[in-house]
Amino acid sequence: MSKVAELEEALARIADNQTIMIGGFLGTGTPEGLIDGLLEKGVKNLTLIANDTSFVDKGVGRLVVSRQLKRVMVSHIGTNKETGRQMNAEELEVELVPQGTLAERIRCGGAGLGGVLTPTGVGTIVEVGKEKITKEGKTYLLELPLKADIALIKAWKADTYGNLVYRRSARNFNPLMAMAAAFVIVEAEEIVAAGALDPDEIMTPGAVVDMIIKG
Amino acid sequence: MSKVAELEEALARIADNQTIMIGGFLGTGTPEGLIDGLLEKGVKNLTLIANDTSFVDKGVGRLVVSRQLKRVMVSHIGTNKETGRQMNAEELEVELVPQGTLAERIRCGGAGLGGVLTPTGVGTIVEVGKEKITKEGKTYLLELPLKADIALIKAWKADTYGNLVYRRSARNFNPLMAMAAAFVIVEAEEIVAAGALDPDEIMTPGAVVDMIIKG
């Protein structure tokens, strides 16, 4: 039961107006082959959930430049001038989320949790419109889960069942997003047989992965 | 800056009336050498947070038999008859917590989160006394963080800085508890030099570990 597929099969799962999570931190740990495919396919009006909008010529930043996004939920846009320009021109909706809150919201989505209380953002504009809950004298914001139609994940190694190993700082949001989407597509640098990875080195269990392409 | 110490130094940190988290699942992944030490030292009135009370002759189950516990917060006591007997005789307070909720509450304690919304336990006696929050038509219980004075952790390998690797099903609650206690003591089967473990195989970063003994 191998989940290894061709790029075209992966792209067939991605359509206009979907919400897509894409792994990576300023492009490190982003599946660039799948981004190439999205650019070529030209899907539009996507909602992107990612750590940041990377750079104009790298990772998800290229999808900003190609104007395929309707909305982004990220923690940082400062490295991609085009994101700020489109935001100010009201061509792109930008929701800025503190990075740790973004990680927890995605984790909640994947873990069946209805939300989480975080101290981050209390007393700032991040709290606007959110429920505040005080416990033992400390005030928290109730932050809600995030889920996606599709997650695009970059792995260092994958086995054919979809078990994944990430490398160094390329791990970042990838394991969280692999849990939080209805359909999970992985781009792996190396694909090995099921059983070739030690069960303890696996960072994402294959059970949550739907499709693997070689990247 | 090695954190390796003798059992006596570890036991010196443990006192009557403390709240102690101890890793393990029916004894697998429990630091038996530290339990031996607790039995010998005879500290009393401990509050134990663990997955279960194991068996009468294994893991934390031995602390039930030796009557060193005032209170336990666990998901299961069925494998240790002495726990049930002491509970019915009102000699031991037992708070039963669903296993996934226990894991999340400990994780919240270690992650600086004020609580988490879980669907588990809604409509059961677990919901008694808890705040219920409904989001998008689904009802959740607000479960609050757990922290401890001491965590006793069992690792397969540790480096001298305290970076830890667990093996197979002995991982269980250990990585969560290592984040949630004021003082973290590790019993490791093997101790290696800092730098001998690959940064990607480490499951608990040494920064949260205070002391390591050879087990």
Place this chain on the structure above:
Amino acid sequence: MMNSREIIAKRVAKFFKAGDLVNLGIGMPTIVANYLPAEAKVMLHSENGFIGLGPTPAEGEEEKDVVNAGAAPVTIVPGGACFDSAMSFALIRGGHLAATVLGALEVDEKGNLANWMVPGKMVPGMGGAMDLVAGARKVIIAMEHTTKEGNPKILKSCSLPLTAANEVDYIVTELGVMEITPEGIALRELASGVTLEEIQAKTEANLIIPDKIDIME
């Protein structure tokens, strides 16, 4: 001839398709593993921290750190993966399990389940059961149809403390296969040689009898 437990386990195994991730509770549900054909490629989740629960190892080949949620020695199949308890229950609660199979003390027509305590008698704790029932995409109860004394376990309304409310999808017993629907408990399959009168007599809840009922195999 198969006994009741084997009949139930064999039928439950047919619920699964290739790629499904399934958690089998302690006790009778564990036997289901014996009836999963290798080609089914069902992966078993062990709540103590791994996917890929395999058969009991040969004597002398046990590993102390490879045990199931009942502390019995097991193996991990190729493609298996280990994780901590937070991840184990993230998989459970997050809907990543196609199904969980559990025993029951009582089930009722609203899909309520009681299987974790008898006040004043048996209080083992819920372990992972409450999360499994709340989180798995399909909850299948595998149990003998009545108590040892012959009393119904499929009730109009559970009397014991619940494990979860409104979460059960199917009940498989040695007498038949039932589905919990918004209207009540519908009989889907009847074991060979069992009459409608017999299964209803052993069931407190009123069974909905559709036009078509398959033979349970």
Place this chain on the structure above:
Amino acid sequence: MMNSREIIAKRVAKFFKAGDLVNLGIGMPTIVANYLPAEAKVMLHSENGFIGLGPTPAEGEEEKDVVNAGAAPVTIVPGGACFDSAMSFALIRGGHLAATVLGALEVDEKGNLANWMVPGKMVPGMGGAMDLVAGARKVIIAMEHTTKEGNPKILKSCSLPLTAANEVDYIVTELGVMEITPEGIALRELASGVTLEEIQAKTEANLIIPDKIDIME
């Protein structure tokens, strides 16, 4: 002679003791690493997913997956460990960082910090800053005492959108070291050659001047 940035970085480095886990923000705080003596055994946390942030690799020895939170190639020191973003921020929020060092646009006498946006002008996003300031056990602001135009940045009350409220513990500038106390901003150290009049003139908030003020080194 050291420039302002070097003077500030050198002083901030003295806050740390062996075993401390510290996060240094992008920009000036990064320079602090150059002043941490090897024997200090301070471990640096990189919010993009590891502990053990080390120096820039030699040319040609960069690894594509080993970068800091600013996407620049770095190394991982012996004893370092990698993890995902949830764990990275669990460490931050959970109080496992002895300190975070960040720059600021404005700080005020209540310990409020503004360093992530200027409405209508600069909206880069907060990245990990809000979590760092809310979660680290000690929040140290490392910045030049005034803006390039000479205007105070240490204010009675921040005017820009906050990064966090009431979280700042220390401010280190080229003129001195200040501590946020419940009574206001107390001057702890003064740089050599700087007068009390000068530092107060460049500070909008009223500085509390204790009997004993050390020389900043």
